[in-house]
Amino acid sequence: MQTMDNTEYYSDYEANDTRRGDIEQNIAIIYIALSVCIIIFGVIGNILSLIVLKKENEQSSRVFLLKTLAITDSLFLISYIGLIPEDGYVAELWDLEDSYDNVKWILMYFNHTASTLTTWVIVLVTIDRYIHIAKPLRASLIATVKRMRVVMGALTVTAAIYNLPLIVWHYYPTEENGPDYYFIIYECVLNFIFRFVGPVITVTVLNIKLIRSVRQSRIKTEHQTQEKKEERKQTLTMISILSVFIICSLINVGGRMLVLNDKLSELEFVFYNTANLFLLCNSACNVIFYFLFGKSFREKLKKIICCDKLN
Numbered sequence: 001m002q003t004m005d006n007t008e009y010y011s012d013y014e015a016n017d018t019r020r021g022d023i024e025q026n027i028a029i030i031y032i033a034l035s036v037c038i039i040i041f042g043v044i045g046n047i048l049s050l051i052v053l054k055k056e057n058e059q060s061s062r063v064f065l066l067k068t069l070a071i072t073d074s075l076f077l078i079s080y081i082g083l084i085p086e087d088g089y090v091a092e093l094w095d096l097e098d099s100y101d102n103v104k105w106i107l108m109y110f111n112h113t114a115s116t117l118t119t120w121v122i123v124l125v126t127i128d129r130y131i132h133i134a135k136p137l138r139a140s141l142i143a144t145v146k147r148m149r150v151v152m153g154a155l156t157v158t159a160a161i162y163n164l165p166l167i168v169w170h171y172y173p174t175e176e177n178g179p180d181y182y183f184i185i186y187e188c189v190l191n192f193i194f195r196f197v198g199p200v201i202t203v204t205v206l207n208i209k210l211i212r213s214v215r216q217s218r219i220k221t222e223h224q225t226q227e228k229k230e231e232r233k234q235t236l237t238m239i240s241i242l243s244v245f246i247i248c249s250l251i252n253v254g255g256r257m258l259v260l261n262d263k264l265s266e267l268e269f270v271f272y273n274t275a276n277l278f279l280l281c282n283s284a285c286n287v288i289f290y291f292l293f294g295k296s297f298r299e300k301l302k303k304i305i306c307c308d309k310l311n
Contacts, residue, residue: 031273035084035280042077042284046070049287052300061128061143062234068152069121073283076114080280082107105170109163116159118283119199122245124151126206129238132231133213162194192253200249207242210235233293240289248282251275 050070056063082103128148132139169182217232255275290297 027269027273031277032084034277035080038277038280038284039077039081042280043074045284045287046074046077048301048304049290050074051304052290052297055300059145061145061148062125062132064145064148065121065125065128069118069125069286072114072118072121073286076111076118076283077280079107079111079114080276083111105167109166112163112166113159115279116162116195117155119195119249120155120159121152122242123199123202124148124155125238126203126210126242129210129235130206133210133235196249196253200246200253203242204246207239207246210239210242214239233295237289237293240293241286244285244289245282248278251278 047070050067053063053067053070128143131143135142165182165186169186214232214235217228252275255271255278258271291301
């Protein structure tokens with residue numbers, strides 16, 4: 001009788017394990033389909049944004065930073081394509097781990113570097129917009145294109161060096177049963193401060209100030225010049241982009257924190273990939289706000305789509 005009970009128990013366990021595997025495989029397929037759609041939309045949108053922004057007559061720090069953001073967002077989206085087998089559990093479910101593991105860490109390095117750059121370009125965009133709102137008379141002297149190019153060069157080098165521990169850890173992993181210093185110091189402390197909390201707090205504080213400035217300008221909208229109205233629309237565009245960044249970053253952090261909870265280990269796949277999808281959305285949706293708030297952008301985009309010659 002005892003043997004039959006054990007047999008039934010293991011049979012039920014195997015059946016549940018099989019069902020769970022089938023569910024994860026179905027979720028993986030949905031996740032891959034969503035990821036590919038977001039990436040295609042985002043890359044096309046960023047390329048169109050870049051083309052329109054390159055036609056801008058205004059050579060300002062705002063235009064330069066938005067073009068840079070379109071490039072870094074595109075690099076992040078494109079570099080993520082190679083990580084879909086890892087994050088979609090395709091490598092594990094379809095027994096591709098051995099062959100895929102050789103290139104995975106290089107792909108992760110480029111993706112994390114692009115993600116770091118995108119995050120800090122958003123911070124630069126926020127600071128630049130705030131300077132133009134808070135110090136309009138000195139903005140052209142403080143936030144120059146030349147200065148922003150130097151900052152971007154420094155950021156690119158810093159991001160490349162900052163993410164090198166990812167490669168080092170792969171070739172020199174932590175000893176088994178020893179303290180995981182890489183995870184504690186790099187992933188939990190440094191990444192939490194420099195890639196999540198620091199940028200999100202900075203952007204949130206300045207975004208609130210930008211929202212207040214727009215509310216104040218709404219009261220005086222009847223007496224504003226066309227230039228001031230255009231500046232207000234630019235600020236609204238920035239507020240929308242920054243708000244999406246804040247929301248997506250918070251969901252990303254929340255999802256990764258839930259993954260660390262052992263009680264929710266069965267939902268790790270869902271939490272982790274939901275966080276990744278929101279990061280992809282963050283890098284893919286800027287063109288929507290350019291289209292909604294920018295009349296000039298809409299007109300130029302229409303000409304591009306209709307193959308008309310841009311002035």
